[in-house]
Amino acid sequence: MTHVMFTFSHWKPVLWGLLVFVLVTHSIKTVTRNFDWESEYTIFMAGLRVNRQNAKLYNNVGHALESQDKFHEALEYFLKASRAQPDDIGAHINVGRTFNNLQQYDEAEHAFWKAKDLLPRPRAGEPYKARIAPNHLNVFLNLANVISRNKSRLEEADALYRQAISMRADYIQAYINRGDILIKLNRTQEAQEVYERALQFDSSNPDIYYNLGVVYLEQGKATQALVYFNKALTLEPEHEQALMNSAILIQEIGNAKLRKAAYERLQLLLRKGKINERVYFNLGMLSMDDQRLLEAETWFKKAIEVREDFRSALFNLALLLSDTNRPLEAVPFLKQLLKYHADHVKGLILLGDIYINHVRDLDAAEDCYKSILDMEPTNVQAVHNLCVVHVERGHLQKGEQCLVKAAELAPKEEYIQHHLQIIRSRLQKLQAKTSTQIQHEQSSSSVHETAGQTNLKHDSRSKTKNNDQDSLSPKNSNVDSSRHRQQSTQK
Ligand SMILES: *[C@@H]1O[C@H](CO)[C@@H](O)[C@H](O)[C@H]1NC(C)=O
Ligand SMILES: *[C@@H]1O[C@H](CO)[C@@H](O)[C@H](O)[C@H]1NC(C)=O
Numbered sequence: 231m232t233h234v235m236f237t238f239s240h241w242k243p244v245l246w247g248l249l250v251f252v253l254v255t256h257s258i259k260t261v262t263r264n265f266d267w268e269s270e271y272t273i274f275m276a277g278l279r280v281n282r283q284n285a286k287l288y289n290n291v292g293h294a295l296e297s298q299d300k301f302h303e304a305l306e307y308f309l310k311a312s313r314a315q316p317d318d319i320g321a322h323i324n325v326g327r328t329f330n331n332l333q334q335y336d337e338a339e340h341a342f343w344k345a346k347d348l349l350p351r352p353r354a355g356e357p358y359k360a361r362i363a364p365n366h367l368n369v370f371l372n373l374a375n376v377i378s379r380n381k382s383r384l385e386e387a388d389a390l391y392r393q394a395i396s397m398r399a400d401y402i403q404a405y406i407n408r409g410d411i412l413i414k415l416n417r418t419q420e421a422q423e424v425y426e427r428a429l430q431f432d433s434s435n436p437d438i439y440y441n442l443g444v445v446y447l448e449q450g451k452a453t454q455a456l457v458y459f460n461k462a463l464t465l466e467p468e469h470e471q472a473l474m475n476s477a478i479l480i481q482e483i484g485n486a487k488l489r490k491a492a493y494e495r496l497q498l499l500l501r502k503g504k505i506n507e508r509v510y511f512n513l514g515m516l517s518m519d520d521q522r523l524l525e526a527e528t529w530f531k532k533a534i535e536v537r538e539d540f541r542s543a544l545f546n547l548a549l550l551l552s553d554t555n556r557p558l559e560a561v562p563f564l565k566q567l568l569k570y571h572a573d574h575v576k577g578l579i580l581l582g583d584i585y586i587n588h589v590r591d592l593d594a595a596e597d598c599y600k601s602i603l604d605m606e607p608t609n610v611q612a613v614h615n616l617c618v619v620h621v622e623r624g625h626l627q628k629g630e631q632c633l634v635k636a637a638e639l640a641p642k643e644e645y646i647q648h649h650l651q652i653i654r655s656r657l658q659k660l661q662a663k664t665s666t667q668i669q670h671e672q673s674s675s676s677v678h679e680t681a682g683q684t685n686l687k688h689d690s691r692s693k694t695k696n697n698d699q700d701s702l703s704p705k706n707s708n709v710d711s712s713r714h715r716q717q718s719t720q721k
Contacts, residue, residue, distance in 0.1 A: 375407065507537040
């Protein structure tokens with residue numbers, strides 16, 4: 231070994247130098263390559279070092295950042311692009327879209343206008359559409375979408391959608407968005423025509439069928455609406471809004487045979503991770519309709535866990551507990567309801583009821599009825615129930631006077647007349663007696679009876695859960711239901 235080494239010893243420095251050279255150049259290449267090719271982002275950054283004035287490269291860096299949801303960083307690059315090349319339409323669209331993602335809508339609109347102003351002007355004798363790049367057409371959609379956030383500018387948005395459609399007759403997304411605006415403008419007939427026209431270009435688009443369902447819903451045609459929601463689901467079995475709204479509709483139509491399907495659709499939404507209070511609430515409503523009260527209770531509670539100020543869920547849960555002989559358990563939910571919705575009359579009636587009959591706290595009951603009368607001085611039920619509070623306190627005379635006023639307010643309400651008769655006959659009997667001891671006993675027993683009957687009456691009146699203003703009626707449920715997709719990327 232020593233021999234060999236000795237032999238080559240005079241080559242050693244040369245070989246060594248060669249090896250070092252190879253190693254170093256290789257590793258430099260690898261390092262730069264790793265650095266450059268590690269991600270799209272670095273590729274483009276590398277490009278930028280070469281050409282600082284190229285908007286395309288800034289835009290590409292922006293897109294790479296945007297794809298990682300780094301909107302603030304992306305915005306910087308899109309803005310740089312728009313400054314480097316102020317006539318780059320795509321750069322302004324990118325700026326607008328990013329501002330939109332950052333919920334800075336005024337800035338977004340400003341950028342989209344810049345992009346739109348850069349589009350070629352129509353020239354006489356030449357069809358406008360011929361001169362606009364297809365991928366720039368979405369300027370109209372983006373601009374219309376951001377403008378339509380302001381409810382007093384819907385007409386302006388509509389004009390932009392119409393313009394987009396005039397340039398591309400098969401621009402499905404423009405039809406869909408325009409229909410949405412027309413629904414908001416309460417021009418449902420036109421919305422229907424717009425969607426039907428869109429179907430001529432694309433008869434297998436589930437969104438269009440879904441939106442037609444929404445139109446029928448707006449027109450109060452529940453059965454037809456359901457047909458279209460179902461059609462959307464045939465084409466796209468996991469179409470979320472169709473799943474949700476068809477389930478709500480089935481619940482509201484009240485057809486027991488369809489309920490199972492509705493239940494399954496909502497369960498599917500849950501499996502898809504669409505955990506939201508409306509899914510739970512509607513599962514609760516369906517369970518209630520099927521008399522599965524324990525399940526209903528669980529669903530309503532879940533809805534409230536997601537949204538603690540959920541009006542209808544809180545009220546229906548309280549009502550359900552009260553109806554299933556657990557009135558004291560209803561109290562905390564009623565208090566929660568009234569904490570967020572102090573004007574919930576039915577909640578106040580139910581709570582007052584429980585205070586009288588189960589908690590035996592007449593002052594608290596009185597407060598409930600007085601709160602209602604502050605808001606609605608002629609609320610017959612509150613007036614009547616306040617009379618019951620007087621009676622319960624043993625103030626029969628005051629109770630009678632009170633009921634007379636209630637009867638004047640609502641001459642046709644038989645229960646008031648009936649209670650007035652009961653009080654009057656008690657008063658007559660009392661006048662016939664002399665012993666105060668007996669008087670006391672009798673008055674409290676008679677009062678109890680009266681309260682019991684009154685109570686029956688409140689219950690039946692409170693039991694209007696399906697008509698509860700804020701339970702999800704078709705109108706409420708579809709305010710945000712039609713699909714509203716923005717053209718998202720402009721590369
Ligand atoms: C909505 O648009 C109207 C009319 O253009 C305007 O006066 C109003 O300030 C806008 N509202 C908002 C919140 O931007
Ligand atoms: C919508 O239009 C219908 C008739 O076209 C009308 O009856 C209804 O009151 C309108 N609703 C609103 C909110 O303007």
